[in-house]
Amino acid sequence: MTMSMYSTTDKMKMSAPSCFPGRYSPSYRSSEQMRRCMPNPSGDIFAGINDGILSRAEALAAVDIQKHQAQHVHSQMPSQIKHDVMYHHHTMSGPPQRPLQMHHSMDQLDMLDPTGSMTTLAPISESPLTPTHQHLHGSYHSMNHMMSHHHPGTLSGHTAGHHGHSAVHHPVITAAVAAAGLHPDTDTDPRELEAFAERFKQRRIKLGVTQADVGKALANLKLPGVGALSQSTICRFESLTLSHNNMIALKPILQAWLEEAEAQAKNKRRDPDAPSVLPAGEKKRTSIAAPEKRSLEAYFAVQPRPSGEKIAAIAEKLDLKKNVVRVWFCNQRQKQKRIVSSVTPSMTGHGSAGFGY
DNA sequence: ATGCATGAGCA
DNA sequence: GCTCATGCATA
DSSP states (O other): OGGGOOOOOHHHHHHSOTTSOTTOOGGGSOHHHHHHHOSOTTSOTTTTTTTTTSOHHHHHHHHHHHHHHHHHOOTTOOSSOOOOOOOOOEEOOSSTTSOOEEOOHHHHHHHHOTTOGGGOSHHHHSSTTOGGGTTSOTTHHHHHHHHHTTOOOTTOOOOTTTTSOOGGGSHHHHHHHHHHTOOHHHHTOHHHHHHHHHHHHHHHHHTTOOHHHHHHHHHHHOOTTOOOOOHHHHHHHHTTOSOHHHHHHHHHHHHHHHHHHHHHHHSSSOOTTOOOOSOOGGGOOOOOOHHHHHHHHHHHHHOSSOOHHHHHHHHHHHTOOHHHHHHHHHHHHHHHHHHHHHHOGGGTTSSOOOOOO
């Protein structure tokens, strides 16, 4: 039961133990984390820390949480998996820097209308979040919980959404899914999400793209209703520290990005109409090949501080940019300085900091 | 990576 | 007033 508790109050966000950070979804924590955070599976999460550790505020938060749990705990949530797949989707509106809001109602509508009438892309193709359908579901809230909590257990496999009511059916999501060629039933499986997040991170790193880069690049994907996201969000996605629904909503989008990014990375040239989903090579870190490096070291041994002209000459000889060579020498001197410092601590802090370049 | 804040939609 | 998705700022 304790596990099903996933939403938190503001109070909790501010004072609860780190194990229960804001809107985190405990469901996605590793079992180890779970154990650490919830020493007492019996349901009294705070059993182990109640004695004096909780500040007054924390105690209040705890009460709040327990209260909350009472409302949300469903008899069948034996596991840490929170399967209330119901709504949401995000909306990333235009300007990449503006907050993107998600509206939850539509998914719920979808749940009510398994026929998929809402799955058309039409409604969202133009406006990210057409408020049109919001507000119809209110009372289905609890229903969603019941319907979506089918899963037996933590480890049980299953495909959330096989009942035809998953968040994946949201128009925006559907669009993303279509764009990414994904299979909804597969996308909502917590284990699949976890696996994807891991894969995503590794492949992103391999591409040499930062979390922030991904966030910005999303806007170039031009997926309906999908704009940029922050580094925070990408980070949270990778670390599974988003709500279940949020994870499900973001997965197709990030998968679409990943596929496009890898495609672009592969074909030197991307399609004319493909807006570049990879960071403009400008940020790429220069890598000096071994042979050139050896030459530079040889020069350095003779003259650690070559003149601008000398640097230009070296650069031309090694077919490197002058700036690259200049920076290499700067870094080399700093490196040397570090080594010297470690050997001669007394040198540290001496006015040899400025090299005057 | 994450604490704290914001704002939307909802009840 | 609450939940939720998301971002800013900072550790």
